[in-house]
Amino acid sequence: xxxxxxxxxxxxxxxxxxxxxxxxxxxxxxxxxxxxxxxxxxxxxxxxxxxxxxxxxxxxxxxxxxxxxxxxxxxxxxxxxxxxxxxxxxxxxxxxxxxxxxxxxxxxxxxxxxxxxxxxxxxxxxxxxxxxxxxxxxxxxxxxxxxxx
Amino acid sequence: xxxxxxxxxxxxxxxxxxxxxxxxxxxxxxxxxxxxxxxxxxxxxxxxxxxxxxxxxxxxxxxxxxxxxxxxxxxxxxxxxxxxxxxxxxxxxxxxxxxxxxxxxxxxxxxxxxxxxxxxxxxxxxxxxxxxxxxxxxxxxxxxxxxxxxxxxxxxxxxxxxxxxxxxxxxxxxxxxxxxxxxxxxxxxxxxxxxxxxxxxxxxxxxxxxxxxxxxxxxxxxxxxxxxxxxxxxxxxxxxxxxxxxxxxxxxxxxxxxxxxxxxxxxxxxxxxxxxxxxxxxxxxxxxxxxxxxxxxxxxxxxxxxxxxxxxxxxxxxxxxxxxxxxxxxxxxxxxxxxxxxxxxxxxxxxxxxxxxxxxxxxxxxxxxxxxxxxxxxxxxxxxxxxxxxxxxxxxxxxxxxxxxxxxxxxxxxxx
Numbered sequence: 001x002x003x004x005x006x007x008x009x010x011x012x013x014x015x016x017x018x019x020x021x022x023x024x025x026x027x028x029x030x031x032x033x034x035x036x037x038x039x040x041x042x043x044x045x046x047x048x049x050x051x052x053x054x055x056x057x058x059x060x061x062x063x064x065x066x067x068x069x070x071x072x073x074x075x076x077x078x079x080x081x082x083x084x085x086x087x088x089x090x091x092x093x094x095x096x097x098x099x100x101x102x103x104x105x106x107x108x109x110x111x112x113x114x115x116x117x118x119x120x121x122x123x124x125x126x127x128x129x130x131x132x133x134x135x136x137x138x139x140x141x142x143x144x145x146x147x148x149x
Numbered sequence: 150x151x152x153x154x155x156x157x158x159x160x161x162x163x164x165x166x167x168x169x170x171x172x173x174x175x176x177x178x179x180x181x182x183x184x185x186x187x188x189x190x191x192x193x194x195x196x197x198x199x200x201x202x203x204x205x206x207x208x209x210x211x212x213x214x215x216x217x218x219x220x221x222x223x224x225x226x227x228x229x230x231x232x233x234x235x236x237x238x239x240x241x242x243x244x245x246x247x248x249x250x251x252x253x254x255x256x257x258x259x260x261x262x263x264x265x266x267x268x269x270x271x272x273x274x275x276x277x278x279x280x281x282x283x284x285x286x287x288x289x290x291x292x293x294x295x296x297x298x299x300x301x302x303x304x305x306x307x308x309x310x311x312x313x314x315x316x317x318x319x320x321x322x323x324x325x326x327x328x329x330x331x332x333x334x335x336x337x338x339x340x341x342x343x344x345x346x347x348x349x350x351x352x353x354x355x356x357x358x359x360x361x362x363x364x365x366x367x368x369x370x371x372x373x374x375x376x377x378x379x380x381x382x383x384x385x386x387x388x389x390x391x392x393x394x395x396x397x398x399x400x401x402x403x404x405x406x407x408x409x410x411x412x413x414x415x416x417x418x419x420x421x422x423x424x425x426x427x428x429x430x431x432x433x434x435x436x437x438x439x440x441x442x443x444x445x446x447x448x449x450x451x452x453x454x455x456x457x458x459x460x461x462x463x464x465x466x467x468x469x470x471x472x473x474x475x476x477x478x479x480x481x482x483x484x485x486x487x488x489x490x491x492x493x494x495x496x497x498x499x500x501x502x503x504x505x506x507x508x509x510x511x512x513x514x515x516x517x518x519x520x521x522x523x524x525x526x527x528x529x530x531x532x533x534x535x536x537x538x539x540x541x542x543x544x545x546x547x548x549x550x551x552x553x554x555x556x557x558x559x560x561x562x563x564x565x
Binding site: 053054066070072074114 | 252253255256257258259260261262263285286327331334335338339
């Protein structure tokens, strides 16, 4: 009996040591690249700035895309925000943004809200369904003393 | 101009108005030759005189503008586990910029998705921040030393003056203009929603600038020889104050030069502009009703040290204490700028404002407001700088009222 138990323990240790490759990730995990956000910024100035404002502050009718934007979208997946943008924006021509432009805009908005950039562009596919929009940065899991044995 | 020629003009205007009312064909677009040369719709109407007499003064209020040389503080800082978003130091522009500044502060506050927000201060800047935070979905408690109607805000002028002593341009830096424009435009847009309500919380009026000598623009160019705040540690000249109104020139009508004789006033030179202003009583009532109606709470409390903010239940605080920030936060950039208003008994039939001889008067719903702006030894924005004396000076207001009393005394009865 000792051997299987030891294997199980090792497996548990391995699972603890390397973060579980879970199905989902968060906007805090670097969901876009800086270059993509730069492309999004250009698109933003062309399509969005006239209503949402130069610093995404909103204008009283068009909502801000910073600040209260975070609690407004908290708990959703990025796919929902992507669909909202692509299907309803810009207000004067909804549905005219290409998928890649929409992803770039989303990257720009994430950057404006201080979510970190990462090594890979945000894609405009089903992978968005796996990225959660969390208001708060998850606490880093510190090894806890007394749990190793 | 002599009384006779004014009388002639008045009669001519009266005749024209009568023609407009009776004619079956549209009235001519311009006044008849020999009158004034203004488009019909721009000819000043008959104006009820202001009963400017010192014994009609029923209130004198003095305040300190929360002037901050770097412009309003909208930074954030962490006090223990509490996020503090500053929102103070709006100088003579608090009423005007309140909504735009609130929007900036609230978006910073909401970035950490709080359920509850505390607002420190219940002047116009705190109260509007509280309402904007409610609109963003937060439960809000205002902690303040005084209720709204005892704050310095209601001892101010309360007109649309969005760049009145808002900063020193050098200290605020070149980026401030864009932020200022954002706040000014957002505010202006928001005021729209408070028009047309009972008590006219926000109103517009014609303002006549009157003079016996040609009206000249004050010279506010910076003179390097005089020194500046940057070089001496003290504000030295009017040219140091930030002027940004050109950025929003499109929002308001252009001032008009009115030809001599076109107004009922006994002066040679007149210029008319449109002024938007805030009626403190009704506007405050509407805002407080909105705040309480959305579940807001108010607690009278005075803070003595920033660390006390961390003891609040709310972990996100919007800090709008106005001039009190100078002591509470030891903000060395805050400089007091004294201001005073006098109030004559309300005259609802008067629907305009005037500026003459260094005195301004504006008829508001809660009284005819009097300010002595150009009669002291120090002119322009420098007047009152460094003066934290909040004791009323009734003599100054009486002197101002007499100036206007003298103006109306010269006005022929037929002109009113």
